[in-house]
Every structure is written in C-alpha cells, then in structure tokens.
Amino acid sequence: MDFFQTLILTTDSAVRLSVPLLFACLAGLYSERSGVVDIGLEGKMLGGAFAAGCVAAVTGSAWLGLLAAILVSIGLALVHGFASITQRGNQIVSGVAINFVASGLTALLGQAWFSRGGKTPQLPNTARFNEITLPFTDSVRGIPVLGPIYSDIISGHSLLVYASFVAIPLTWWVLYRTRFGLRLRAVGENPGAVDTAGISVAWMRYRAVVITGILCGFAGAYLSIAQSAGFSKDMTAGKGFIALAALVFAKWKPVNALGACFLFGFLDAVGIRLQGTQLPVIGEVPVQAMQALPYVLTVVLLAGFIGKSIPPKASGVPYTKER
Amino acid sequence: MHLDEKTKAQGNDGTGAKSAGDGQSERVPAIRLVGIEKRFGPVYANKNIDLNVAKGSIHGIIGENGAGKSTLMSILYGFYQADDGEIYVNGKRETIPDSQKAIAIGIGMVHQHFMLVDNFSVLENVVLGVEGGSLLQKGVDKARAELKRLADEYELNIDPDALIQDLPVGLQQRVEILKALYRGADILILDEPTGVLTPAEADHLFRILGQLRDQGKTILLITHKLREIMAITDEVSVMRRGEMVGSVHTSETSVEQLAEMMVGRHVLLNVEKGPSNPTREVLSVENLTVTDKRGVDLVKDVSFKVCAGEIVGIAGVSGNGQSELMEAIAGMITARSGSITINGEVTTKADALDRRHRGMAHVPEDRHRTGLVTKFPAKENMILGYQDQKKYGEGLFLDLTAILKETQDFMVDFDVRPPDPHLKAANFSGGNQQKLVLAREMERDPDILLVGQPTRGVDIGAIEFIHKRLIEMRDAGKAILLVSVELDEIRSLSDRILVMFDGKIVGERPAGASEQELGLMMAGIDDPSEMGSDPMVSAELARDNTDEALVEMAKGGKE
Numbered sequence: 001m002d003f004f005q006t007l008i009l010t011t012d013s014a015v016r017l018s019v020p021l022l023f024a025c026l027a028g029l030y031s032e033r034s035g036v037v038d039i040g041l042e043g044k045m046l047g048g049a050f051a052a053g054c055v056a057a058v059t060g061s062a063w064l065g066l067l068a069a070i071l072v073s074i075g076l077a078l079v080h081g082f083a084s085i086t087q088r089g090n091q092i093v094s095g096v097a098i099n100f101v102a103s104g105l106t107a108l109l110g111q112a113w114f115s116r117g118g119k120t121p122q123l124p125n126t127a128r129f130n131e132i133t134l135p136f137t138d139s140v141r142g143i144p145v146l147g148p149i150y151s152d153i154i155s156g157h158s159l160l161v162y163a164s165f166v167a168i169p170l171t172w173w174v175l176y177r178t179r180f181g182l183r184l185r186a187v188g189e190n191p192g193a194v195d196t197a198g199i200s201v202a203w204m205r206y207r208a209v210v211i212t213g214i215l216c217g218f219a220g221a222y223l224s225i226a227q228s229a230g231f232s233k234d235m236t237a238g239k240g241f242i243a244l245a246a247l248v249f250a251k252w253k254p255v256n257a258l259g260a261c262f263l264f265g266f267l268d269a270v271g272i273r274l275q276g277t278q279l280p281v282i283g284e285v286p287v288q289a290m291q292a293l294p295y296v297l298t299v300v301l302l303a304g305f306i307g308k309s310i311p312p313k314a315s316g317v318p319y320t321k322e323r
Numbered sequence: 324m325h326l327d328e329k330t331k332a333q334g335n336d337g338t339g340a341k342s343a344g345d346g347q348s349e350r351v352p353a354i355r356l357v358g359i360e361k362r363f364g365p366v367y368a369n370k371n372i373d374l375n376v377a378k379g380s381i382h383g384i385i386g387e388n389g390a391g392k393s394t395l396m397s398i399l400y401g402f403y404q405a406d407d408g409e410i411y412v413n414g415k416r417e418t419i420p421d422s423q424k425a426i427a428i429g430i431g432m433v434h435q436h437f438m439l440v441d442n443f444s445v446l447e448n449v450v451l452g453v454e455g456g457s458l459l460q461k462g463v464d465k466a467r468a469e470l471k472r473l474a475d476e477y478e479l480n481i482d483p484d485a486l487i488q489d490l491p492v493g494l495q496q497r498v499e500i501l502k503a504l505y506r507g508a509d510i511l512i513l514d515e516p517t518g519v520l521t522p523a524e525a526d527h528l529f530r531i532l533g534q535l536r537d538q539g540k541t542i543l544l545i546t547h548k549l550r551e552i553m554a555i556t557d558e559v560s561v562m563r564r565g566e567m568v569g570s571v572h573t574s575e576t577s578v579e580q581l582a583e584m585m586v587g588r589h590v591l592l593n594v595e596k597g598p599s600n601p602t603r604e605v606l607s608v609e610n611l612t613v614t615d616k617r618g619v620d621l622v623k624d625v626s627f628k629v630c631a632g633e634i635v636g637i638a639g640v641s642g643n644g645q646s647e648l649m650e651a652i653a654g655m656i657t658a659r660s661g662s663i664t665i666n667g668e669v670t671t672k673a674d675a676l677d678r679r680h681r682g683m684a685h686v687p688e689d690r691h692r693t694g695l696v697t698k699f700p701a702k703e704n705m706i707l708g709y710q711d712q713k714k715y716g717e718g719l720f721l722d723l724t725a726i727l728k729e730t731q732d733f734m735v736d737f738d739v740r741p742p743d744p745h746l747k748a749a750n751f752s753g754g755n756q757q758k759l760v761l762a763r764e765m766e767r768d769p770d771i772l773l774v775g776q777p778t779r780g781v782d783i784g785a786i787e788f789i790h791k792r793l794i795e796m797r798d799a800g801k802a803i804l805l806v807s808v809e810l811d812e813i814r815s816l817s818d819r820i821l822v823m824f825d826g827k828i829v830g831e832r833p834a835g836a837s838e839q840e841l842g843l844m845m846a847g848i849d850d851p852s853e854m855g856s857d858p859m860v861s862a863e864l865a866r867d868n869t870d871e872a873l874v875e876m877a878k879g880g881k882e
Contacts, residue, residue: 179454179462186440186451193438196402197452198423313441321402 008148010269015153015161016227018265020045020219020236022164024243025250025257026171027215031077033175033252034208035188036084037316039095040076041216042240043102048073048220050106053120053231054113056127056224065127065225066160070217076102077213078206085205088318099240107233118233120224129158129226158226160218167215171254184208188312191319201319219243238295245298251309267297351414353378353510353541354399359408361394368394370565372408376510376558381532381542383552383573386562387585387782388753392545393435395562396512399543400432401425412510426452431503435514437495441488445481445498446470449505466505473504477534492641493524500531511535512543517551521640522810522842529555547585547783549578561585586783594790597798599818599834601630604667605682605771605802606652611661613647621647623826624661629771634793634803636817637828638810640845644826645806646688649775652804653685654678655693666770679708684764688775688806694760697749701739702730704748705763737762738788754785761789771802778812790816810838810845 024041031038048069056065076098083094110118134155141151175181187194187204195201219239224231242264249263250256271290278284302309352375359372369391376382386392397403399410401419410417412428419425425432439448446463449470455462467483474480479497487495496516503511513532517525532542532555544556552559553573560570561584568584583589606629613622622644629635639645651658654675662671665681673681687693695704706715706726714729716722730744737758739751748756757777764772777793778786793816797803807813813820820832822844830844 177459179457179459182447182451182454182459186443186447189440189442190438192434192436193440193448193451196400196422196432196434196438198401198421198426199452200421 004145004148006273008152010273011266012153012156013272014262014266014269015157016265017268018261019161019164020222020227020239021243021246021261021264022258023167023215023219023222024240025246025261026167026254027212027219028244028247029171029250029252029254029257030184030208030215031212032247032315033188033312034184034205035191035312035314035317035319036081036205036209037091037095038080038209038212039092039244040080040098040102040240041212041219041243042236042238043095043099044073044076044213044216045220045223045240046099046102046106046234046236047076048217049224049235050102050110050120050220050231052217052221053123053224054110056123057114057121057230060124060127062127062129062225066129066217066221069221069224070214073217073220074210074213077209077216081206081209084318085202085209088320091316091318103234106231110231110233120231123225123229125229127225128229129160129222131156131158132162158222160222160226163218164222165258167218168254168258175254180207185312188314191314195319195321205319216240242295242298245302248309248311249298249301252312264298267293351378352376352411353380353413354543355411355414356395356399357409357411359395359398359405359410361391361398361403361405367391367565369398369405372562372567374560374567375570376541376543378413378541379536379539380557381536381544381555383556383559384543384545384562385547385549385552385559385581385585387547387784388780389564389782390562390585391565392562393514396432396514396543396545399425400430400512423452426506426508429507429509430512431506431508431510432512433496433499433503433514433516435516435518437492437499439487439495439498442486444484444486445490445501446483448487448498449483449502453506469505470501473501476538477504477531479504479531492519493521493527496520496528508540510541510543512545514545515547516544517546517548519641521845522838523846525551549581552581553578563587582783594794594815596794596816599633599797600800601633601818602800603631604628605631605665606804607662607664608652609662609664611648611651611663612659613644613651613656614659615647620659621826622651622658625823625826625828626661627821627828627831629802629804631770631802632797632800633818634797634805634816636805636807636813636820637823638813638820638841638845639808639823641808643823643845645808645823646775648823649685649688649773649804649806653683653687653773676708679767679769682770683773684767684769684771685773686760686764686775686777688779690756690760695748695756697756698747700745700747701734701751701759702726702744704759705730705733705744707763709763709767733762733766734759736766737792752782754781757781757789758785761792765792765796769801771804772796773804773806775806776808777805778807778809810841814838814841 024045028038028041051072052065052069055068056062080094080098083089084091107118110116110120114120137151137155140147175185183194183199183204187201191201194204223235228235243261246257246260246264250260271293274285274290275287276284354374354376356372356374359369360367361369372395384392384395394403398405399419401422401424404420410419412430417428440451446466450459450462450466453462455465470481470483479501481494481497481501487498490498496519500511516528520528532544536542544551546552556573558570559573559576559581561568561581563585608628609626611622611625612620614620625648627635637645637648647656650656652663654673654677658671662669664670665678665683668681670678670681691697696707709715710721714722715726727744731742734742734744739755739758739762748759751759761777774793777789781789793803805813805816814836818834820834820836820841821828822830822832822841824845824847829847832841
C-alpha cells in the first residue's frame, strides 16, 4: 500500500508538472502544423508568466493576470509571425531571439519594478488560480484504488489544469473536424495547394501563430499564478524546449501530445521524488542526475524509440510563390 | 451589354456551359487577353500578349521553357497580377487579383507540379477552399456525391478516401481535374499535363479532355510537346521569349512550322545517326538487386551489358527503379546483391570515386540536387568529383589558374552561354546548367558514360546539341547508358532499348521499336505482341499509329 500511495502522489505531481508542457506543446502544434517552426515557445511562456505575475500582484485578480499573460504572449507570437511569415526570415533565428528577449527583459523589468531580484511579489491566494475540490471527494476517498485516484489525482487542481486537459480533445476536433483545421493542416503540408485554392497562406499562418500565443499565455500564467505564487527569474527552465521535444515525440498529433507531455511530466515527478533517497545498488543518486533524467530520456526516446516522426512538410519554409 | 449579363450568369452557376449553345454567346471568346505584360525585375516574362480562346475548344499554347507560357496562365489564374493589359472572360472585363476570383469566374487550373496535400484524402483535397461551412462533415458528404456524379459523367473514377501519396501520378492528376470541376470550372487550364504520364495515361487524359470539350468546357493546354498539340488541340498559339508569335488552326499547320515558330529558326527534328558498332564489353551488371531502407526491393535481379560504341537506353515510367539502378551503378548507393563489372574488373564494392578512376563518368538525373552545387560558380562545379586530380593542384592548394583555363575551354566547347566561369551555376538557364554537367563528365573522356534525363527541362536548341554530342561520343567508341523518361529520346538515341517496370527489366527491343510497343511494356504488360491480338488494344494501337509520324519528330529537335 505504501508503494501505491507513492504512485498516487507521484502521478498527482506529474499531472501538475505536465500542464505547462501540454499547453506549450499544443501551442507549438498549431504553429508547426501551419508551417511555422516555433522554437520561441519558451520565451512566450516566460513573457506570459511574468505578465501574469505582475498584473495579478498589482490588481489582485488572477483573471486579469491570465489575460495579461495571453496578450503579452500573443504580442511575442506576432513578432515571430511578422519575422517568419511577412518578412520570410529564418524562423529559428527569430525564435531564439524571442527567447533571449523574454529572458532578459523579464529579469530586467522585474528588478526595476519590484526590486526583488527579478521576482514579482508573493501573491495571496485570492490573486491565484486555486485548487478546486471536485464534488464527492471526501465521500469516495475510502473506496480502494479508485477512491484515491479520484480524490488525489483527478480532484484538487486549479482551473487551468482542467483547461489544459479540455484543450486536447478540442484541438483534435478543430484539427480534424473543422474547415479551419483542414486548411491549417494543408498550409503546413503544401501551402501552394492552399494558395491555389484561393486561401491566403499568410492569413492562415498568422491565425495559427496567434493561437500559439494564446496557449503559451495559458502555460505562462499556470507557472506563475497557479503552480506558484509569483514569477521568478527564468522560471520556465527549459519547459518550452521539452514541449517541443514532446511535440516531435507526439508526431504533431494532439492525442499523442497528451501521452508525450504526461510522460515527461511523470519523469520530472519521479526525479523530484527520488532526490535524496537511497536506491538499491546505486546508492544515493545526485540531485543533478535526477534533474537531468527527463532530458536524457528525451534524447534517448527521440533518437531511437519512436520510429520515424515526420514533421509537416512545409514547416520552417517561408512561402513564396514560385515563378 | 445584355450579353455580359448572360455570360456572367453562366460563369457563376457552375454548370452553365451546357447552355452555351445559344448563338450569341458562342461568338464571344471564352478568354480574350489584350496587351498583357509582366516583368520580373528587368526581365519581361510576358510582353504585349494578345490571345483569343474560342468557347468550347481545346486551345494549345506552345513554347520552349522560359517562353512565358506558365507566367501567362498564372496571370489568368490570379497567381500573379499583370503589370499591364486587359483580361476578358466570356466577354466581360475582369481583374483577377487572386485565385479565389479566378475560381469564382469559372477558371480552373491543373498545375504542372500538383497542388495537392500528399497526406490528405482525395475528398479532403477536393473540398479544400470550398468546404461550404465551418464544419467539414457537410462539405465532405456533398463532395462525395458530386465526385460520384463527375466520375459517371467523365470517366473520372477514383476512390474518394484514398490518400494522395498512395496514388500513382496519373490519378493524382485526375484529382486535380476533379478539383477544378468541383469548383465549377468552365475554363480549364492544364500546365504541361503529360510530363509525368505514360503514353497510355496521356491518351486517356486526352480522351477526357475531348469529352470535356464536347460538354462545352473550354480547355487551355500548355505544353512544349508538339505531338500533344497536333493530337488534341483545335487551335494553337506559339510563344517565344515572352512574346506571342502567332495563333494558327491546328488543322492548317505542321509540326515543322510550329517548331520553327517556337525556336525562331529552322530546326532539324531528326537525330542523324549511323548504325552502331559495338565492340568490347565495358559495363556488365549481373543479378543486381537494390533495396531501400524499408526493405522494399527497388531494383530486382537486373542483368545487362553495355559495349563500347553503343548507346543502351533504359525506358520506363518515372519511379520504376531506373534511378536507383543508375545510382547503384554509379556507386551512390550500395546494391544488396549482384555484381557490377567495369572494364573487366568487379567494382561492386568500389565507391563512386573509385569507379570514376576506372573510367566511369556519371551525369546524374537531377542536376540541381546531385549534378551541381548551384551556389558555386561554374569553375568550381567544373572540377567537382575530379578535384583531387594532379592538374588542379597538389598538396593543400588548388591551382586556380589551371581550373579557370580549363573551365573556359570546356564552356566554349559545349557552347555554354554565357561562357563566364565566375557565374554561379544557379544563374545559368536549365539547358546551360545541363551543358555544364555534361561538359564536366564528357570532357574526361570516360570509357562508360551514365546519363540520366539529359534533356529534362532543356529547350529544343540545347536538346539538338546534347543529342549530337552523345552520338559523337558513341561514334568515338565509348559506351553510353542512357536513362530517360522521355520515350522519344530513348527511341531516337538508343541502339538497344531496355524497358524497366516495377524494378525489373521486362524486355529488350532493338532501336526501331515502336512507341506503343514500348509504352505497353512500360505499363507492365509483359508481351505486347500477344496483346496485339486483343481487339480493344489493337484499336488503340491503330489509333496511335496515325500519330506515329508526329511522335517521331515530337518533343524536341533532334539532329
């Protein structure tokens, strides 16, 4: 039972840890499915997290914080869109630039505005997205196996967690059941087909990039005003890149993205749990090794275990009409 | 202008062409262009173009590569905007700012490179852009019913749920045509539609086009193949260097006249070639099998020989293993089993460089991807693969003067224009790029030359030149292995013809083999002599035979 309890707790923390990955991964999915490679997920998340932290601290409203996160993230997304769609620039360079700008600017502005070493002020619970206890949590807790799963894993998360899990089927539905989804998938595979069908390639891609911005805003807000109570410097800690890896791992499909993000979240949770514990044979594992685990596994998984993952054919290629 | 009202209404309801029978609109041309101009930078792609296309006709537009045909059609389809000039569709002046407008006024286009999404189903491709609502289901259901109707009406059968990437090119093209018809096109533009088709598929396409015309559709056929023009069109307009040379009724013209209009001078359309004089065996391939990464056999147990003093041609529809066979012989990929012998020495395990040392030269099929580094100047391209030769410098350094000198000589010898060794390969025209590659390989005086698609995307004048040089090389006692998807090229150059289908060599024919015989073999029908007794096929062949004389001369000048 002790093992079961550990598993429940680890899974619960994996759910929390996979949420920002999930938002960011879906964000990247929209962008890359439209043919715009987005290595700047990290920067957009960070910008969003900072905006959410600031606005929530100043106004005391989590909802305004979320709105600010979304707006800032959309702003950064549009910069990337302008560089890569309108100006047909190098999408990697643009994405990297956004990451640097976000990292530098959030630290600078944070220090200038709040003078707390790049942190925003500690938020009271009223300015955060708090955990929601679902109905019947206490009454079913006693039921073996299913009880704890419902009470500890499914219940007791913030609204944003549930939003991220709703976003998966929603994205699937948009992608495969709507006109917008059809055009989105087409524009990332063969923009020429979309153009000759009389649809603007640039407009399609801008819309995709804006959706990416919105979802990165959610990811950022989750980090600073749901998972923690305030923004701290570089708090995304590479989650944007892990989300990109998850996207490749998921073969650019929304349902797979859930699995991929949860796997990475779970690894993260295991890493945290195993810190300082004695393992048989190996002994105590250094903290750094545990922290590196998700990254190592990413490399191993991507290198050999997922088979061929084919990106949208036109992703990363600016669209120009051929002569 | 009550006439305009009427024709406009026709354009919009999508099926209106059937009412084109009424006398008045019959006389209004489906398309009239007046003084169309289009510049790309300082270069005129189209200069003062006038064109009239009669309603319910098949109108050919012919010209060499770069003559401006595709640009003109792109203007008509709203892909580009003309800098100057007027467009009238069914008598009404139109501006066509984008493809959406073109579609709305009843113009559909089948592009040379298909505008299809490979991992979409046929249905998804057809509805893309005309989904009829923000949810897909309704549009898809409607398209499914409509495709069935079109299939019955025009012999355009297709599995609506098949993925594009699983369909052969002939069917992919059919999807493009269906796309245009689904959008209610009355005027259908086809850009080089037969480039990727087998002769039989091309004939089927022509039958469909004939049917569409009979139903009142207007068809614009862009091509550089004279055979197609003569076989199917009612009228033909010739373009040269961005200008319209003239329009003639197909029945009142000849292949020679069209060729002369295209090139601007008299062209000899036949290759002059004496009998071959094969001597010793230079290349021998035995039981060669090539397998790709997924374990699929692309070349299956292929054996043949090439002797000095002969040209052996490998015919086949693109994608039947010719490319892989060529690459395996050249040493670019490794064969799974079998042997390759050059000049009596087994070289199966040798790499490409080693094979070059043994007297092999290779002109790859794709000059952009494997033949040239297009960002390098001509002089650097000229030594690629031979850069370690002593004459280009020893030790760490290249002898730039020697390289420059030799490049200049080669360029003059192969009539590369402009003969500027410093110019980037990308800035030469297709024909001159090809001459660069041919010069590099042929000037090394190899014992065996592998040539893939020597005249793909090359204009008539250059084709004439390249064919002449290949024959000269043969007459000088060299062995040549030619791979080409242009059947006419194979037939006019080769001394022996091997036909590949599905990775196997399905037969060998002498130089004089007829096009339909080879065409059937290319389609995988093993013994065409037996098929000849089938009444249906015989009828087909008889019909083709009338084209035979034209075919002989078509597709490119041969001296």
